[in-house]
Structure formats: structure tokens, C-alpha cells
Amino acid sequence: MNDSPILLVDDEISIMQMVEMVLKKEGFSSIYKAKTGKEAMDVIRQKAVDFIVLDVMLPDTNGFDLCEKIREYTDAYILFLTARVTDFDVLTGFEKGGDDYVTKPFNPLEIVARIKAQLRRNHHKKPVPILHxxxxxxxxxxxxxxxxxxxxVEGKVVPCPAQVFLLLLYFCKHPNRVLSKEQLFTAVWGYEHMADDNTxxxxxxxxxxxxxxDPGKPIFLLxxxxxxYKLVKESQS
Incomplete structure (x- = not known):
């Protein structure tokens, strides 16, 4: 059994039941459900969750605004469910603090695959001697x-969402090296195939x-x- 707590937020009961059923079959035992933004926040304030599957369209709010509120409490991995597929909507989701998205209609096995990929990425970090x-x-x-x-940045701490931090960390560990979108997606998000390159x-x-x-004229991340893409670092002698 997998005890990583998951919160499903969707006002369509049939969708939640379908995803819950597949998650349970795959060994996930701690699954919370919420039909509204209010119910979701009640769970988040009371429970520690690792993953949140969040519908964009909710009866009392929208997933984007709810995501911002959630980020005040947790850095849990947030996967949006959305029927919206425009670049603007995808950008909005990421800007509000989301980590990934799946478009409706979807196969619940895709949700499970992404959660498991994230777990593998977290669990397969091998400790290395600090000297190295x-x-x-x-x-x-x-x-x-x-x-x-x-x-x-320039001596001040800059807030950095989890996936942004992990992507920058991967670049930092591979300076002056050209990395493809596919390489980055596999290394940071943990699965091989991109739905598109927006992420x-x-x-x-x-x-x-x-x-x-000047973000419009990058000198580090080219x-x-x-x-x-390549993160440039001058050699230090």
C-alpha cells in the first residue's frame, strides 16, 4: 500500500469516484475528496497531503484562485484537471502555482502514472557523500x-515554487550543457512523454x-x- 495522501477536488462525483477507484487499485490508501473550494481548504488546513488533483471549474471558485490559497499552506504537487486547453489557461495554471495539468476527457491511469512518476523521482534520490x-x-x-x-538573487531570498526550483537545480547541476525539452521533462517531471511543450x-x-x-534578454538561461536550453556559468579558476 502507498500511504502518500492525495486530495481529489472536483464537483463531478463520477470523476472523483473513477479516479479514486483506480488509485486504490494501484495501492494508494489515503485519499481525501472535496467537491468545492471550501471543502478543499478544510481538508488542507487539517491534513497533510502530498498530491492534489484539482479541477479548474468548481461551483464556488475556480481552480486557479484556489491554487493560490492552497500555496499559502502547502507545497504539495498540484495537478490541474481542465477542459481549457488554450495557452493562456495553461500559463495561468502554472503562474498560480500548479505543477502540471491533464486535459479532459482523460484516462484516470494517466493521473496515476504522473503521481507514481513523481513518487519515483522523490524516492530514487540517492544520497551521496557530502564531500562529493x-x-x-x-x-x-x-x-x-x-x-x-x-x-x-543579489543577496536576497526570492520565492521559488517547487517545480521551478527543481528545474533550476537540474540546470545548475549541468552548467554549460544544452538540455532538450524532453530531457528536462523526463528529469524533473519524471515521465518521458510531454503532452505538449508548454510545461x-x-x-x-x-x-x-x-x-x-532582464528576463527579456537572458544572459544566464539561454x-x-x-x-x-543552456544555463551558462563562467569557469572559475
Whole structure:
């Protein structure tokens, strides 16, 4: 059995029941359900959850606004369920603090696959001797501290959502190397196939908004056309 607590937020009872059934078959035992934003917040204030499957359209609010409130309480992995597929809606979801999304109609096995992929990514982190593990990544203008989970830019801590932090951390561990969207998606989100490339692109933009002096003219996180992205670090002698 898997005891990672999951919260399902959707006003369509049949969808919640379907996802719950598949999750239970896959060994997840701690599953909470909410039909409204209010019910969801009641659960979040009382329970520690690791994953939240959040419908965008709710009777008393919308998932985007609810996501912002949720982020005041938890860094749980938030997966949006949405019938909205425009770039604007996808961008909005990420900007509000979401980590990923699935469009309706969907196969509940896809939800399970994404949750399991995230669990694998978390559980398969292998400890390495501290002498061989650089926990502070210093790029001069900004510093990423793995141990504290903090991003410092020009000497000040800058708020950084979990997936943005993890993506930047992956870049920091592979400086001056061109990384494709597919590589990044597999390494950071934990599964191989992208529904589209919005996920990586939006998170790249969110990184640039934090670390670049001018996000419109990046000097650290560069686009290598046709290949991917590269985080530039000058060699220090």
C-alpha cells in the first residue's frame, strides 16, 4: 500500500469516484475528496497531503484562485484537471502555482502514472557523500542552495515554487550543457512523454523572471534554437 495522501477536488462525483477507484487499485490508501473550494481548504488546513488533483471549474471558485490559497499552506504537487486547453489557461495554471495539468476527457491511469512518476523521482534520490556533493550553486548574480531550498538573487531570498526550483537545480547541476525539452521533462517531471511543450517553456520563463537582470534578454538561461536550453556559468579558476 502507498500511504502518500492525495486530495481529489472536483464537483463531478463520477470523476472523483473513477479516479479514486483506480488509485486504490494501484495501492494508494489515503485519499481525501472535496467537491468545492471550501471543502478543499478544510481538508488542507487539517491534513497533510502530498498530491492534489484539482479541477479548474468548481461551483464556488475556480481552480486557479484556489491554487493560490492552497500555496499559502502547502507545497504539495498540484495537478490541474481542465477542459481549457488554450495557452493562456495553461500559463495561468502554472503562474498560480500548479505543477502540471491533464486535459479532459482523460484516462484516470494517466493521473496515476504522473503521481507514481513523481513518487519515483522523490524516492530514487540517492544520497551521496557530502564531500562529493555541491549543495550551493553559485552563479554570482544568483545562488541556489539545495540544503535550504532557497534561491538567492543579489543577496536576497526570492520565492521559488517547487517545480521551478527543481528545474533550476537540474540546470545548475549541468552548467554549460544544452538540455532538450524532453530531457528536462523526463528529469524533473519524471515521465518521458510531454503532452505538449508548454510545461517546460512556462517554467523556463518563471526561472528567467527570478534570476535574470532582464528576463527579456537572458544572459544566464539561454535558448539554443532547435536544441533546447543552456544555463551558462563562467569557469572559475
Amino acid at each position: 556533493h555541491k549543495k550551493r550553486h553559485d552563479f554570482g548574480h544568483f545562488v541556489l542552495d539545495e540544503e535550504t531550498g532557497e534561491l538567492w 517546460v517553456m512556462v517554467h523556463i520563463r518563471r526561472i528567467r523572471e527570478r534570476i535574470e537582470p 535558448t539554443v534554437r532547435g536544441l533546447g
